[in-house]
Amino acid sequence: MFNNLTNYEDDPIEALFKRIGADKSVDKIDLGIGVFRDQSGQVPVMQAVVEAEQQLLKQNASKSYMSPLGNMDYCADLERSIFGVDHEALQRIVSAQTPGAGAALRGAAEFVQSLSPKATVWFGSPCWGHQIEFFERAGLSVKQYRYYNRAVSKLDFTGMLEDLGALQEDDVLLLHGCCHNPTGEDLSLPQWQRIAEVVREKRVVPLVDIAYQGFGSGIDEDVAGVRLLAGQVPQLILTVSSSKTFGIYRERAGLLSIVHQANASADSLRRKLRDTLRQLYFMAPNHGAAIVHEILSSETLQQLWRDELNAVRQQIVEMRGALKVTLEQVNPNFDASFIQRQKGMFSCLPLSAAQQLRMEQQHHIYMLPNARVNVAAMSTEQSKALANAFAAIIGE
């Protein structure tokens, strides 16, 4: 059986990680993987997480199975964190805690496929590559709508609306709630409003994926778009990651929610969701979800976490400002204002694939496809090296 498998290739992201590992230069800079690093290059553990774990250890809680729907306290906490305490969507929501938003997206794909196999799922272009895979693997058709114009480093909202003209009833429209991956370019509130109108006109189901709450403009500000949308559409799918927001990447905690019409059967939806997830991975892990619940259910820990998350955002905002200035200093004709305007971890530099390869080979600087750089993983020194290398490459 196993002899039949030959020449199985790495996907572009795995291949990049291998090239980074193989590069022995002391000057190499990894701007690929999506983690936050402090100025010393470490991926820090939040103090709120450390204290929550200490409390959990003292509680010595059972390690018995939960349900495939995971930790219900975590679900209630995250529903409130996303929607606020009094949003009407909380009256018509069914949720599961999943092993991260990756699993939530894969679960959503399976859920949609089983209920609406002919639906097409629409992704912005460019898009985080794994996101599309989750839906293709479930057997759904996928299409892309214009989202970002790399030639001018701006959102292409006109192109987006034109492409969404082709949506068919029951299609799924995937949107990033904040800090768009890979472009950092988010919709404004009037644009979310326009999207709500499109969703209603076309009778499609929006799927909002939120992986960076708190990294853009603020913990509440970053979810203003999804709050607006959920209040105006009959149904919505929501996926949320706690990996970055709580810095618990490897603990695997995420949310998958179905906001349904008021007259739908919540019990049936919950049972269907439970069975869908059970068939995918049987049971959810609990540790990450328990940490998040410990933090969000304690006033002191919640405040500590908010302060730490605000400091993370502050570092990203400062780094964006500094990178813009440095890029423009060494490239006098280059307008880098988009770096400062965009939100969250990522931005895409206007480099071709060939130029990106030269950044690796000549300057040991590694980025994901679309020249996506992780601004949140950069030290001040590295941002200067990036700006100089960028100037050298575009000046060739």
Ligand SMILES: Cc1ncc(COP(=O)(O)O)c(C=O)c1O
């Ligand atoms: C937009 C987006 N959604 C989902 C995920 C998956 O996150 P998790 O670690 O919770 O699986 C990521 C991870 O990078 C992401 O960027």
